[in-house]
Amino acid sequence: MDGPTALVFEQQEFTLRQLDRLTAGLAARLSDRGVSTGARVALMSSNRPEFAVAVRAIWRLGATVVLLSPAYKRGEIEHAVEVTSVSHAVGDSALLAGLMPMIDLDEPIETDDTYVADGEPEEPNPNADAVLVFSSGTTGMPKAVRHTHASFGAAVRHWRGALGLTADDRTQIVTPPSHILGLLNLMTAFEVGAQVRLHRRFDLDSMLRHIESDRITIEMVVAPIALAIADHPHLESYDLSSLRYMMWGATPVTPSVAETITRRTGVPWVPAYGASELPVITCNPIDGGARLDSVGRAVPGVRLRVVDLESGRQLETGETGEIQARSPSLMAGYLPNEARAEAFSDNWYRTGDVGAIDADGWVKLTDRYKEMIKVKGFQCAPAEIEAVLHGHPAVVDCAVFGVPDAVTGEAIVAAVAVAGTVEATELMDRVGERLASYKRPAEIVFVTEIPRLPSGKVLRRVLKERYGRTSDQ
Template sequence: MSEPIALVFEEREYSPAQLEALADGLAGTLARRGVRAGDRVALMSSNRPEFVVVVRAIWRLGAAVVLFSPAWKRTEAEHAMAVAAPTHAVGDHPVLAELMPMLHLDEPIDPGDGGPPPAPDPGSDAVLVFSSGTTGLPKAVRHTHASFGAAVRHWRDALELTDRDRIQITTPPSHILGLLNIVTALETGAWLRLHRRFDLDRMLHHIEADRITVEMAVAPIALAMAAHPTLESYDLSSLRYIMWGATPVTASVAETVTRRTGVGWVPAYGASELPVITCNPVKGARLDSAGRAVPGVRLRVVSLETGQPVGPGETGEIQARAESLMAGYLPAEATAQALCDGWYRTGDVGHIDADGWVRLTDRSKEMIKVRGFQVAPAEIEAVLHGHPAVADCAVFGVPDPADGEAIVAAVTPHDTVDPEELIALVGDRLASYKRPSRVVLVPEIPRLPSGKVLRRVLKERHGRASDD
C-alpha cells in the first residue's frame, strides 16, 4: 500500500515520512551551525515546502522559530531583529541575508533517518510571530509548544477536519493563520497543497482539480472571488465550506460568492495572541456572527468606560482566556497591557448574546469619536460595500476641531461613482453623526496579507478633516 501524500507544491509531492526525513537532516545541519535548545532562529521564506521542513527541524532541536514576513523591508526586519534577538537565520530572502549569516533554502537538504522527533518541552517557546502592527510597531508574540498545540487542537475540532480533508494554503505561512493551517493539516493527516503565492485562478483551478474540501480564505480572497467575472465556470462542488478568518465577514461579499457558487461560509475569529477564539458551527453557520467560543476558550465582555464585565447583549471589549493564550510579548513590558487578571484583552469591540453568539463591531483603537458618540468604521463600511460601484472601502477618523473627529471613507470603485452619492447613502441608512465628512477615491485599500486594513496608512495619506 503506497504511503499517503501529506504535502503538494506545484509538481512535487511529499509523504509524512519524507518530510520527517528532511526535517531530521536539516536539524543535523542546523546543529552543526550551532543551533541549540532554547535558541531563536529567524525564518524569512517565501511559500515553499522547505518552510515546513525548517519549522519541523527547528522544533526537533528544541529551538524556537521566529517568523519574519517575506513582505518586510529592511527597516521592518531590523525592528524584528532588535525585538526577538535571534541567534541564527534560515530563509531565501536577501533582506535577512543582509542582516545576519543565513542558511539559504536553495541549498540541498540531505535527508536524515527520519525517526520520530523528540517530544518538546511543553513550556518552551515554539514560535514567535509578529502582531499585525496596525497601530504602531509590531510586537513578537511568544507561543510555547503547549499553547500552540492547544490552538491546533481547537482549530482541528472547530473545523471538524479529518484525514479525509483536502485543503490548500495561499496565504503567507509567516502569519499565525497560515502556520496554524499548515500544522493543523499535517497533524490531522489532511492532504495539503501549498501555493507559491495567491493567484485566484490557480486557487479556483486547484479546488476543482484537487477536489479541495475546505478552502481557507481572508477578506482579499473573498473580495476577489465575489468580483471574478467567470467564477461560475469552476466546479467548486467538492468544497464543504469556505472559512473566513482574520477580519469580520462582509455579508454582501460572502452572499455574492454563495449565490454564484452554492458554497457556504464558516466565519471564525482569532488573534496572533490567542489563535482560535470563536468559530461558527460547520453546519448552521451565520454571517452576522464570528461564532461561539470554541471548547476550551472562555469569553467575557467588559465596558469600554469602566472595565467591568457587562451582561449578554451589551457592547464592550471582548476578552478571552484559554490554554492556547500566548506566553507573552517581546518586548516583555508590553505583555501587561494585553492581559487583565489572566484575560487577554483583544482590543475588539462587540457583544455576546445570551446563547453565546459573538458579534464583532470594531476595534477599540479604531472607534471614531464624533461629538461624544462612538462610531464603528465597520458599520459604515458595510453600507458602502452594498453600493454596486464600490469594490473595496475603509473608514477612519481624522482630528476635527468642532466634532472631535471627522469620518473619512476611502473607496476603491468598480465604476465611476459620485462621492456625494456615497455620503448620501450612509446618511439614508445610519444616524446623521455617522455620515462621512468626505469620501476619497483611491486605487486600492492598503491591507495586511491577513486582510486587516492599514488605517494608519490611510490617515497619513488622507488625514485632513475636509478638502482644502
C-alpha cells in the first residue's frame, strides 16, 4: 500500500509515493538534459499533476524553478527567460517550446524507483534559490522574486500554522499554481499530508460539487470566485457542511459578498494577507472571531511596523502609514538585483500597502502606496502596460492606474492622449495581444493631457480622482 491519496486530478489519484516515482523519472530526464545543482529551469504549465511533479523533480536535482504564468505572451516569456538566465525548460506551452528546448509535459513520464542524481544532496541547501516567481514593480518590466529553500520552507510552516492545516484536511486548487499562493497551497498540503484536488480550470459548479463529494474542509477563494459563489442561484442545493471555513486571499475582502455567502451557507471566513515577496504576512483566527474589516494579525514569526509615508519615521499604534515587515519567509531579493533597493527600508520589506495596526495587533489596509495594480491577485505594473500603449502610432501620452473593483479587486484604467482617431477597443486589444489577459485595461479614458509633476512623474492620484469613478461599480 502506497499510503493515503495526496493529489486528485479529474479521475486520477496519486499518493505521495506515486508522485515520488514520477518525480524521480522526470528528474532522470532533466539530468540527462544537463540539469544539475544551481541550474535555473523555466516551468510554464497549465493546471495538471505534472506541474507538481516538475517542481519536485527540479528541486531534487538542486536546481531552481522559474515559474512562468501560462497566461504569458511571447514578449513576457522572452523577458522572463532573459532576466533569469534559464538554461532549460519544462511545460506544455507551445510559445515556450518555440523559444528554447523544452521537456513536454504532454509526453508520458516514466516512473523510476531507483534513480538518484549524481551528487544530489540529501537535503537542499537552505540558502540556494528554490523558486523564482514574477512580481511587477512600479517601473519597467516584471522582476523575479527569489525565494530560497529556507524562505519558502518558512512560508510553508507559517501557512500550516495560520490555517491549522493537518493530515485530516482536504482542500482544492482552482487557480494557477504558477502564482505564489497556488504553489504555497500545493506544497503545504503535501507537507502535512492533506489531500488536495487540482482542477484543470475554474468551474464554479465543479468546485461546489467537489466540496460536497470530496468533503473538502478548507476552500481557498479570491474575489472573483467569492462573487460567483455569492451570485449562484442554486447555492443552497450544495452540501457545504464539511467546510471548516473559506480563506479569502490575494485581494481585499468585500464584506457584503462574504456576508451573503455566510448567510446562505453558514460557512465562516478567514481573511489572510501576503505577497509574492513575503507569502504569509497576516491571518485571521480560524477558531472564530475572524473580522471582515481586517486582514488579521501578524502570523508568528512575522514582525510588522507602520511608518510615515513621507519621512519614514516609525508611527505609533493606530496611526496610518506604510506597512513594513520582517520574517524568515521574506524573499532573498530580486532579479535584476538592483530592484531590491527600492523594496527595502532599513532591512524592512516595504509592502506598498497603507494601513494601521491597532493595540491588539489587528491590521487594517486602506490604500496602496506603490503604483502596482492588483488584478485577481496578480500584480500589474503600469509602466509595462504604458509601454505597449506608447507603441501605438496614435498615442501621444498615456498613464495607467487602478480603481477598486468588486470582482477583480482592482480594474485597470488607461488615460490616453491621442493624435487623430483610434477606438478604445483597438488599444485594449493591443495590450491583450502582447501581455497576459489580466493586464488588459478594463477601460480607456481619452484625455487632452496627462497630469504630471515638473519632474515628469505622473500624478496617478489626480487621475483616480478625475476618472476612477467610471469603473468603481
